[in-house]
Amino acid sequence: MHIKQIELFGFKSFVDKAIVTFSTGICAVVGPNGCGKSNLVDAVRWVLGEQSAKQLRGKLMEEVIFNGANGRPSLNFAEVSLVLSNEDGKVPPPYHEYSEIMVTRRLFRSGDSEYYINRTPCRRMDISKLFMDTGIGHRHYAIIEQGKISHVVESKPEDIRALIEEAA
Amino acid sequence: MHIKQIELFGFKSFVDKAIVTFSTGICAVVGPNGCGKSNLVDAVRWVLGEQSAKQLRGKLMEEVIFNGANGRPSLNFAEVSLVLSNEDGKVPPPYHEYSEIMVTRRLFRSGDSEYYINRTPCRRMDISKLFMDTGIGHRHYAIIEQGKISHVVESKPEDIRALIEEAA
Amino acid sequence: TRKRFLQTLEAVNRKLEEVFPLLFNGGSGHLQLLTDRDPLEAGVEILVQPPGKRLTSMTLLSGGEKALAAAALLFSLYMIRPSPFCILDEVDAPLDDANIDRFIKVLKRISLDSQVILITHNKRTMETSDLLLGVTMEEPGISKIISVNFQGLSDTHEQMV
Amino acid sequence: TRKRFLQTLEAVNRKLEEVFPLLFNGGSGHLQLLTDRDPLEAGVEILVQPPGKRLTSMTLLSGGEKALAAAALLFSLYMIRPSPFCILDEVDAPLDDANIDRFIKVLKRISLDSQVILITHNKRTMETSDLLLGVTMEEPGISKIISVNFQGLSDTHEQMV
Ligand SMILES: Nc1ncnc2c1ncn2[C@@H]1O[C@H](COP(=O)(O)OP(=O)(O)OP(=O)(O)O)[C@@H](O)[C@H]1O
Ligand SMILES: Nc1ncnc2c1ncn2[C@@H]1O[C@H](COP(=O)(O)OP(=O)(O)OP(=O)(O)O)[C@@H](O)[C@H]1O
Ligand SMILES: [Mg+2]
Ligand SMILES: [Mg+2]
DSSP states (O other): OOEEEEEEESBTTBOSOEEEEOOSSEEEEEOSTTSSHHHHHHHHHHHTTOOOGGGGTOSSGGGGBOOOBTTBOOOSEEEEEEEEEOTTOOSOTTSTTOSEEEEEEEEETTSOEEEEETTEEEOHHHHHHHHHHTTTTTOGGGEEOTTOHHHHTTSOHHHHHHHHHHHO | OOEEEEEEESBTTBOSOEEEEOOSSEEEEEOSTTSSHHHHHHHHHHHTTOOOGGGGTOSSGGGGBOOOBTTBOOOSEEEEEEEEEOTTOOSOTTSTTOSEEEEEEEEETTSOEEEEETTEEEOHHHHHHHHHHTTTTTOGGGEEOTTOHHHHTTSOHHHHHHHHHHHO | OHHHHHHHHHHHHHHHHHHHHHHHTSOEEEEEEOSSSOTTTOOEEEEEEOTTBOOOOGGGSOHHHHHHHHHHHHHHHHHHSOOSEEEEESTTTTOOHHHHHHHHHHHHHHTTTSEEEEEOOOHHHHHTOSEEEEEEOSSTTOOEEEEEOSTTHHHHHHHHO | OHHHHHHHHHHHHHHHHHHHHHHHTSOEEEEEEOSSSOTTTOOEEEEEEOTTBOOOOGGGSOHHHHHHHHHHHHHHHHHHSOOSEEEEESTTTTOOHHHHHHHHHHHHHHTTTSEEEEEOOOHHHHHTOSEEEEEEOSSTTOOEEEEEOSTTHHHHHHHHO
């Protein structure tokens, strides 16, 4: 159930609509300091349902919306869509018939949020249920943030236990 | 008042007596992961008077004493000597006549400590006074630990103020 | 359930004992359940010993050793219970060249069962990827995705930085 | 004293305004005294703007941008009140090649007034040093110092890793 594509619009430094297409295997993302690579990782965490702005390096969730640069004004909303492959048929009903699933999250500066599965409006809990059922929701060890790897082995015993429980 | 030499004996991974000679200008220290480069930095902090084992990556201060490796038994004490140049004559009395100053710290597994200036026993506070008078004691911004640089700009305003106060 | 947790702990532990020496070119690593509480609540400790070195507390390890030990634990989790995808942001930054080579070798194995998305500044790591994606900021403050192919790798990378 | 602190803050601030664009190839950075308390107690805020980008909170900056901004602040402190020596452990690890070059250029200036001891895995950084010291562990767990000369740099480094 790999990631086929990520679409970003107005999310952090991705002001213009950007479509990133991935393959299976190893995909290396490269570029100079500050160009937006970790912002891509933040986008995946965000569309997977991240609720804490601090986990996305912000103080408020509003800070994920493009706030202007180089003559471009700030935007009013941020949107990220994640397209997941269902070639192995592991996605549970009612989506098991699709060959791919698109999950979209949108946040307006007003604070309003919208959620979509395959471009059909849904509630946040429908998305979190979908991810829980496919095992993605549980695997916090699947995304390792920049600068955080050395801390993994210095975690408290209860946190290391939590990693084992996620794999159980 | 630069560092001319560091002598290590029994300090962390430096079980055999090691003498590191530095020059003025830029000295680059290189080597594979885990070979002892950061241990050298710990040695300098330690001989400058570091009191917190945690700042040296240990839980107890005793952990700076070589604890065995590859068939070698652990040692009973650790010793580090720092040789500083006084070519610019900036060291205050009673050491202003010397062209170089050697400061030594020794720690025994029993917990006993010994301190020396130019191989003459002295008290810990004589060493801290010497460093305070020469300005080394105040400049905490002079030693940047591995992994810590990115945190500098995310410090609380009172910590950034503290850096300015050190330079004042 | 207690049984399921203990089975998983045992499986991850056995995998760690296999993977650790592959990354460290020797040495050993394992997980230990603390005994101060019921197995349903007790914490888990990780104990590692780089080749030829004595077992010391994790905090004394070097920056590179901590990152590599963490990779050993994470890879063991990935092998026991693969995630559909895993995303690693600059995890190779503290590693020297020899460790990066061993790291990539085990990562290749993981990538047979999971998609691996890797952010890196390291040329060796880039060379082993199946797909290379470039992110640029030609217009300051505005990110753009470009695809990069392997022939152009070294000069594109030069151009991008 | 309040006067001395404010004078130092002003001097470091002016130096930061000069050094920041050298490291970032543009942009601006400065220090600001918070006004919620007496100047004898108020905190100091650092505000930075990489070239072409808008001012955002420090936490949103990238790993490399944070390290480079920190270097700008530290270098400004070093220039206003030089330390006899400074020791930097792998501060270049998060930086890309272009930033490392600018970092080294300013560091060269600092090294005219202070001894700089630099721990690094980066070959560009090694090439600009006046002295190269190697640390090895031929016997596992036992550190040894070897001197390295420049001709031997690339192969010694290969041998050492
Ligand atoms: N809401 C926003 N609007 C505009 N720009 C933003 C926003 N949030 C973050 N940024 C910018 O994104 C940049 C950080 O990008 P990112 O962390 O992805 O860089 P990176 O490619 O990972 O770099 P590095 O290699 O240094 O880690 C910062 O310069 C930051 O100012
Ligand atoms: N008291 C001690 N006795 C023996 N070995 C010790 C002691 N304290 C620390 N060590 C060992 O020193 C090693 C760490 O060395 P150090 O942190 O200097 O590495 P490094 O060269 O900085 O590596 P890196 O490039 O990964 O940062 C660890 O393997 C640790 O086990
Ligand atoms: Mg990043
Ligand atoms: Mg180190």
